[in-house]
Amino acid sequence: MRTRTPLPLFLLFGTALLSCQREPALAPGSDGQGPVLMEKAALTDVPEGEPLSQEQLDRAVIDVLEARNDFRWEWMDIRTLWSATLYNDHSVAIGYQPANAGTIDDGIHKIDVRSEAFKAVHDALIERILLTLNEGNRNPVSLRDILVEDDPVLPILTLRITDKRVITMLHNLRNVRYVEPLDYWPAIASDDRSTSGCSPSTYALNASDYTTISPNAKLPWNFNNHSIPAAWSSSQGGGVTVGVIDGGISASQPLLGSDFNNGDSNVGRTVATSATLGTSAYTTCSHGNSMSGLAIGARNNTGASTGVAYKSNLKFIRACEDVILDKSSEKTAVKNALIAMGNDPAVRVISMSIGSPFSSSVLTDGVNYAYGLGKMIMAAAGTSFSWTSWWGVIYPAALTKCVAVTGVKENGSKCGSCHDGSQVDLTICMERTSNSSRNSLSLSPSGNSPSYIGGSSAATATAAGIAALVWSAKPSATRAQVLTCLTSTAQFANAPSGSKGYGNINAAAAVNCALAL
Incomplete structure (x- = not known):
């Protein structure tokens, strides 16, 4: 603090x-x-x-x-x-x-x-x-x-x-x-005030939802939908720090701790954890664990899933109890986390798979502060609970200084629990069309078997990892140039959708765009 x-x-x-x-x-x-x-x-x-x-x-x-x-x-x-x-x-x-x-x-x-x-x-x-x-x-x-x-x-x-x-x-x-x-x-909505989004999926892992890549990491099925493996031939995220603001990470997952430099990620990466809510980043809420694993998880040799920017650094700040910012302490803590991220010159991309349907000027001040210091802020468009399914894009994703990301199925329709709307900028395919329980994959709270993780939360963390790949490909690029590379090479680049923005990101094309700057 x-x-x-x-x-x-x-x-x-x-x-x-x-x-x-x-x-x-x-x-x-x-x-x-x-x-x-x-x-x-x-x-x-x-x-x-x-x-x-x-x-x-x-x-x-x-x-x-x-x-x-x-x-x-x-x-x-x-x-x-x-x-x-x-x-x-x-x-x-x-x-x-x-x-x-x-x-x-x-x-x-x-x-x-x-x-x-x-x-x-x-x-x-x-x-x-x-x-x-x-x-x-x-x-x-x-x-x-x-x-x-x-x-x-x-x-x-x-x-x-x-x-x-x-x-x-x-x-x-x-x-x-x-x-x-x-x-x-x-x-x-009082029932949603405690542990929303914190529990890991218990759905059994389907062998067709991953492939094994060197040195023994599991590649989530949806990474191919965004040409992420193709992007890796030019960029793996080295030299970029991704900031994740979330509800906590697990002390029992060494791939986000002592074994952060495992496998092909053994390049001297750094991981820093802190908290603006409570005294420690390590909690029983696994949501931040999943988001960090998707964005920057190691390309490991243990059989766990790999992240997108597997050579990027991680700065993780615990600022909320769960994914819903419903308490004054959480809004204040997220604002303080944005200040801390903004003041860290190493951080280029901030990922926030959290939010609230209600506008908060305190959150807006925090976003404006970090944005003013050059950060690209990726924020989740919203994941529904029992009483929120009819809403559009939540805050802070609805703010113009955030890049709003939502999730879609393989067939292009929005995922079962995702929000969309006119404020959405980009989408990530993260859900099987035939089964809403088969989502993207990320690190479990412990062990090497991946867990399913979905919603616009997973989409946002994946997009943040891709942004790190693009910025790593051209470290001298401005934030505006990186965003242009993401949008100008995406699915609906020529005719943005009224509810899904520029659509699915093409990581390889975006990286090539950056290399050509």
């Missing part, structure tokens, strides 16, 4: 004094020449009456999803926004900026939150929030009582707030880029 900027003493211990002072209309600027906090021209009133019940809140959210096939908190009224803070852990994310800064999305990686302009807004917001909370309060609260995270890199404050006056005040400020409930999740 990153070290947080120490909090000013007056913010931690001066609350009692602040609660006795008259609340200023607006905080003065640090130069004394104008206000730091500035209100919008059109102000919203504090909501009256009772908040929405959980059922009413969920209905309001689902109605928007059904009408727009998308959901953003900025579309909701203040009553709904306030109501959402009352459930689960009450975390509220506050994105801030100087009032006249304009849109900072494209330059967020250049911001210094310790600069005078941003620090003035940061401090004024905290003061204003505490003053509002403590007005008429006999037991005043301090910042320590409500602080979840004070981001030392991005202009984000995360606090536990349920006071409708504070939510409305923040909503009315031009300095506030967003104010969003960070832990909202509909009650109907």
Whole structure:
């Protein structure tokens, strides 16, 4: 975890004094020449009456999803926004900026939150929030009582707030880029909050779903559909680090640990693991294990499956409990993982086979930060559970700065649990037409027998591995050039599909495109 900027003493211990002072209309600027906090021209009133019940809140959210096939908190009224803070852990994310800064999305990686302009807004917001909370309060609260995270890199404050006056005040400020409930999740989906996507497949391995290649590795059947073996004649991913953000890897799989340089992958590769959620990358959730194995698994001599970019390095960060980003802690941790990946110059491709149907500005800030530092971000378009089958592309894949990937069957139709839609950029064939249980293959949590792994998760990790092959073929290529090579040589290069983008990737053609640059 990153070290947080120490909090000013007056913010931690001066609350009692602040609660006795008259609340200023607006905080003065640090130069004394104008206000730091500035209100919008059109102000919203504090909501009256009772908040929405959980059922009413969920209905309001689902109605928007059904009408727009998308959901953003900025579309909701203040009553709904306030109501959402009352459930689960009450975390509220506050994105801030100087009032006249304009849109900072494209330059967020250049911001210094310790600069005078941003620090003035940061401090004024905290003061204003505490003053509002403590007005008429006999037991005043301090910042320590409500602080979840004070981001030392991005202009984000995360606090536990349920006071409708504070939510409305923040909503009315031009300095506030967003104010969003960070832990909202509909009650109907509560069963999906624990271990979604974590359990390995128990389907028996079919001998026709792999071939054995030197030095004794199993080649997944679908790699041939994307000309991956042909691409290996020119590139195996050497010199490129692939970053994987997921739910954890297995300590019992040596091919992602002590035996990372096994077989034809014995080229001095490196593997680095860390966690922004919890204290270790090693968990019982096998999803990240499968994704890492698909993207960069060793071309081994043990009989296990090989990955795509088998000479690439791995940087793995555990940032979630499972594939669904439904908790405030997960969204914050994924954002922090994106910051860490962005700050690592060795990482070129980031693979995220995780997501949420609900837009999150915290996740968006993390994506914008890593993208601004030159990373290619591959994200899963979505894998369905009982209540999500009708949705289109999920977040963060729906963001324009992500490359959205989904999975298809051999016949070209989307896989049984995959999402597609207009935001999809590329596809990977990863499911047999005749049997939805026979997917691509990857490393098991332990042992050498491969496990089936499917969904847009598997498609995304495979695409990330191919991107590493392309970049390795031409290390001087820009991200835009690598993406152009992937799309211009893909299945629907001349006429992109409205639901599957440029279609299936041709790894060999994309590598040759890069070599010709």
